[in-house]
Amino acid sequence: xxxxxxxxxxxxxxxxxxxxxxxxxxxxxxxxxxxxxxxxxxxxxxxxxxxxxxxxxxxxxxxxxxxxxxxxxxxxxxxxxxxxxxxxxxxxxxxxxxxxxxxxxxxxxxxxxxxxxxxxxxxxxxxxxxxxxxxxxxxxxxxxxxxxxxxxxxxxxxxxxxxxxxxxxxxxxxxxxxxxxxxxxxxxxxxxxxxxxxxxxxxxxxxxxxxxxxxxxxxxxxxxxxxxxxxxxxxxxxxxxxxxxxxxxxxxxxxxxxxxxxxxxxxxxxxxxxxxxxxxxxxxxxxxxxxxxxxxxxxxxxxxxxxxxxxxxxxxxxxxxxxxxxxxxxxxxxxxxxxxxxxxxxxxxxxxxxxxxxxxxxxxxxxxxxxxxxxxxxxxxxxxxxxxxxxxxxxxxxxxxxxxxx
Ligand code: HEM
Numbered sequence: 141x142x143x144x145x146x147x148x149x150x151x152x153x154x155x156x157x158x159x160x161x162x163x164x165x166x167x168x169x170x171x172x173x174x175x176x177x178x179x180x181x182x183x184x185x186x187x188x189x190x191x192x193x194x195x196x197x198x199x200x201x202x203x204x205x206x207x208x209x210x211x212x213x214x215x216x217x218x219x220x221x222x223x224x225x226x227x228x229x230x231x232x233x234x235x236x237x238x239x240x241x242x243x244x245x246x247x248x249x250x251x252x253x254x255x256x257x258x259x260x261x262x263x264x265x266x267x268x269x270x271x272x273x274x275x276x277x278x279x280x281x282x283x284x285x286x287x288x289x290x291x292x293x294x295x296x297x298x299x300x301x302x303x304x305x306x307x308x309x310x311x312x313x314x315x316x317x318x319x320x321x322x323x324x325x326x327x328x329x330x331x332x333x334x335x336x337x338x339x340x341x342x343x344x345x346x347x348x349x350x351x352x353x354x355x356x357x358x359x360x361x362x363x364x365x366x367x368x369x370x371x372x373x374x375x376x377x378x379x380x381x382x383x384x385x386x387x388x389x390x391x392x393x394x395x396x397x398x399x400x401x402x403x404x405x406x407x408x409x410x411x412x413x414x415x416x417x418x419x420x421x422x423x424x425x426x427x428x429x430x431x432x433x434x435x436x437x438x439x440x441x442x443x444x445x446x447x448x449x450x451x452x453x454x455x456x457x458x459x460x461x462x463x464x465x466x467x468x469x470x471x472x473x474x475x476x477x478x479x480x481x482x483x484x485x486x487x488x489x490x491x492x493x494x495x496x497x498x499x500x501x502x503x504x505x506x507x508x509x510x511x512x513x514x515x516x517x518x519x520x521x522x523x524x525x526x527x528x529x530x531x532x533x534x535x536x537x538x539x540x541x542x543x544x545x546x
Contacts, residue, residue: 157182161189162219162435162458163327168532172475175463184449190221193437193456194449197463199470199487201447205438205457206492211446212438212457213242214494219437219458219534220326231340233375236383239436239494246493248367253380253497256304256358262500269300269505273512281516281545285523288404288513289397289541296509297392300501301385306357307346314338319389324531324539339382347377358384384498391433392502394537395488396509398431402477403510404522404543409479413510414518423479424507429486430477432462433535436490461487462536519546 153164156174161167167174175197178185185195196202205212216222217240235241237249255261276295280286298312298319307315321335346359354360362377403410412419436459440451451457465486466474489496496502522528523542531539 157185158187159189160185160187160195162195163533168530168536171462171532171536172466175460175466176475179463179467184447186449191456192452192454193458194446194451195458196447196460197467199464199467202460202464203487203491205446206459206487206490206494209242209493211441211444213441214240214246214436214438215242216240216439216456217436218326219435221437221456222329222332231344231375232379232382234373234379236379236386237376238380238497239383239387240379243493249376249380250493250497252362252365252367252372252376253384256361257498257501259500262504265300265304265501266504266508268303269296269508270512272296272299273509274516277512277516285542285544287541288400288520288543289393289538292513293393293397293400293509293537293541296396297505298389300505301388304358305381305384306350306355306359307342311342315385316389319386322386323390323534326533336382339385340378343378343381344374347374347381387496388498388501390531390535390537392505394433394531394535395428395431395502395506397538397541398433398536399427399506399510400513400543401528401538401541402427402431403514404520404541406477407521409477410514410518410520412479414514417511419479420507420511422481422484424503424510425484425486426477426479426481428488428503428506429465429471429481429484430475431536432465432486432488433537434488434490435460435462435534435536436494459490461490517545520544521546 153159153161156178178197183196183198184201187193196205234245238246238253241249273296276292280291286292294316298316299309302309302312302315318335318338321331325331347363350360350363354364359381362372362380365372403413413423438457438459440453440455440457442453444451464470465488468474489499520543523544526542527540528538529540531537
């Protein structure tokens with residue numbers, strides 16, 4: 141099976157306003173100039189590829205859409221739609237809640253999950269994350285060079301999530317390949333199906349084990365919690381656990397990878413972060429804004445005109461959080477990374493009721509990953525002739541990032 145993500149199932153894009161394709165190599169490589177053009181000419185673009193789909197590019201539009209949960213449902217959040225309707229799945233009758241549900245299911249499933257990612261809990265995960273990053277960096281320093289995406293960024297979130305869920309870290313590579321099958325190779329239905337089945341099959345067996353032998357992990361916590369006095373159904377436990385894995389791995393690894401790419405290509409920012417630890421908190425927010433990895437989808441519930449666009453029930457809308465974060469109406473010098481940007485109301489973690497439940501964890505992982513890297517490898521740059529490859533679609537980030545150490 142190829143390790144290169146499927147790119148597009150159609151022909152090359154001629155007109156981005158009426159026929160866009162988020163898997164087109166030009167879009168994956170540099171979506172920024174395409175969004176800039178669209179914001180001026182057609183701020184909500186359209187395509188009929190993979191069904192009638194809209195692509196907003198302005199900050200205000202994306203935020204308005206995220207808040208209008210009545211007309212824009214979360215029952216289909218995959219950027220590349222599933223060919224078969226997951227709603228009919230006998231195991232995942234609730235999909236992957238809370239991300240794929242609307243209220244009322246969204247409300248109580250999100251409540252089940254939030255305590256696991258509170259500030260206090262995340263502080264508790266920090267020493268383990270730091271030890272993991274330090275160990276990875278130790279292994280790389282002597283090499284003098286590394287693939288910062290594959291050998292570092294990709295290794296971190298999956299291990300942190302595995303430990304929170306209570307599964308052995310030896311399974312990290314298997315988990316990574318399942319998550320990539322679901323998100324990165326979504327244009328290849330059998331491969332996506334294989335990823336989903338891998339994740340669900342694994343958690344089904346683990347749920348059965350933890351019913352008789354619970355631990356203090358997230359999976360056990362979900363199984364043994366109740367909602368209004370009733371135990372949580374297995375389908376919900378499986379959906380929530382699968383979501384935590386799928387939402388918490390590619391996303392954060394992409395954010396870490398993009399940030400390292402930025403530092404490898406912008407020496408002044410690298411030196412600043414390596415020498416001034418106090419710059420880190422604002423820098424993290426700025427890197428998340430500039431290289432927002434995640435785009436989501438919504439499905440239109442009834443015919444509606446949005447910003448002059450005649451949307452029909454069943455159409456899909458891509459929640460283009462990354463483009464919103466580059467809108468000049470919302471951010472001064474949006475295409476520049478301003479490490480100490482003060483006013484930064486970015487929507488990298490979404491907006492409204494579905495705002496990322498794991499944002500505390502994601503921020504901690506990104507900060508610790510950069511701190512530990514810069515502590516041992518303060519001087520690094522792209523390897524000469526380096527071929528950097530990017531994944532796109534639902535989650536954008538570097539998948540190959542060869543760097544050399546100074
Ligand atoms: C830099 C890393 C991350 C980014 C950029 C990110 C981004 C997002 C975005 C944009 C949403 C909103 C989805 C929507 O509106 O449909 C979201 C939701 C969510 N994220 Fe994250 N995420 C990241 C890391 C994580 C991590 C580490 C977890 C940990 C488990 C996580 C768990 C979730 C969950 C459970 C939701 C669904 C919340 C709901 O529907 O109420 N994410 N994330």
